[in-house]
Amino acid sequence: MNPVLKLLVEGGHLTAAQIAQVAGIPEAEVNRQLEQLKKDRIFLGWRPVLDLSRAEATAVRAVIEVKMTPERGGGFNRLAERISKFDEVESCYLMSGAYDLLIFVNGPSLQKVASFVSEKLSTLGGVLSTSTHFLLRSYKEGSFLIEAPAEDAERLKVSP
């Protein structure tokens, strides 16, 4: 795997200058490779991982299971792409099993999310049914533990 991509996969938050040092290549080359990864649609972008419950920002998240009718020729793709374009949709996956799409939806209030489901999602042609589950509490977000203990250095500062 390309070393820049490998460091991105490891999930640290290194700057381009730090990636350059670790990978042993010039910073300009790191930036070039990052651009190339973006062009190739491998690296889609950066996003902060936030626990908004601590910021007193109200956000409602739901997971929605969607059953739908596949189209001749295009399967689920056309409809899935159409659903993905709604701003409320954070992530959208085609699944194996009892339903077809799993959608993560985000909205400022319960009513907003509910109206998205009832007025937008379930009214789309091809959507057979939806099953909505509201998220109650988060324990881990994007690989970060929500209740991680304080990062005090547990290791002795010098040891043999």
Add this chain to the structure above:
Amino acid sequence: MKRFVARHVAALPKSGIRDFFEIVSKMKDVISLGIGEPDFDTPWHIREAAIYALEKGKTHYTSNLGLLELRRAISTYVERNYTMAYRPEDEVLVTVGVSEAIDLALRALLNPGDKVLYHQPCYVSYHPSVALAHGVALAVPTREADGFALNAEDLERAWQPGCKVLMVNFPCNPTGGTCDRARLEKIARFAVEKDLIVLSDEIYSELVYDSAHTSLAAMPGMRERTVFLHGFSKAFAMTGFRIGYACGPAELVEAMMKVHQYSMLCAPILSQEAAVEALARGEDGVKEMREQYHRRRDLVVRRLNAAGLPCRAPGGAFYVFPSIASTGLGDRDFAYGLLQAQSVAVVPGTAFGEGGKGFVRASFATGYEQLVEACDRIERFVNAASPCPAPSSS
């Protein structure tokens, strides 16, 4: 009260790391490259196995030798990775880390005054462990020019009548030195010729970067005269579990077990249960950690050389051992100066014996960001410390 302390204990030198630790531990915002353990937490599946064992009420003694299930897993692991086959029933002993295993082996083998060859610079406990077992430790130098590998010729020179044991540690703490097969074969011939028992501490053997690790115990004629010492601390990031093992001929393992049963009884059962999990499902995690150490090694070696500290790429472990001679400072002055001026901790080479004079040990068991910052600071310190070049006379 001093008069009550046994002479051989009173005579032990103060640890070269201890006083340094005292200073560092009182300072704030130090980037420490002085730590001899992984920065990775023990993989969760291993910790979870220990918790589960506790929940299941596994809180009793185990067999003195250790859980048979663990000894079987160790036997399989050692045969697959090191090619030596040991019977789980009587050739494997589970210990409280390799440190205990070394102590057991020396106490089981040495009569007062028996001599022990060990290479230096080396891990801080070797010389004291020999002294505590009433042996006489004979240091054999390893050199930077050889990548701190051990040469049979140096063993020949250091050998004296009365030598009974040879202790080796490759990959080596503090130098990161490894030993290639050609050198190991010569050392093996030397050990056979001199009728030595070998204690081979291979605690860093999963962490090699340039070529596969070869065990001295796998050399011709060595299995029957070698105690292979290994553990879980470094590769599986399990230092605090204190769990290791010794494999060797049944008579030697039996002798070590006698000392173990009267001093330790058995290794803690929770650590043994965690070790079973580590061997069953931990190898992918080891591979990931090794890859990260590898990249960090390359980063630190490149940066230290660029900063003017000659530093070869260590073949294994997670330490670099650069020469600091070019700064005109001694290794203790360098380490204290770097700590005071730039708040970076490295360990003076002489903490690992006289052979470490003119070197420092820097551990790269630390995250990338910290390593980059530490290298920047070391560079600033070296630039400020270097004696000005004499003006050219032409």
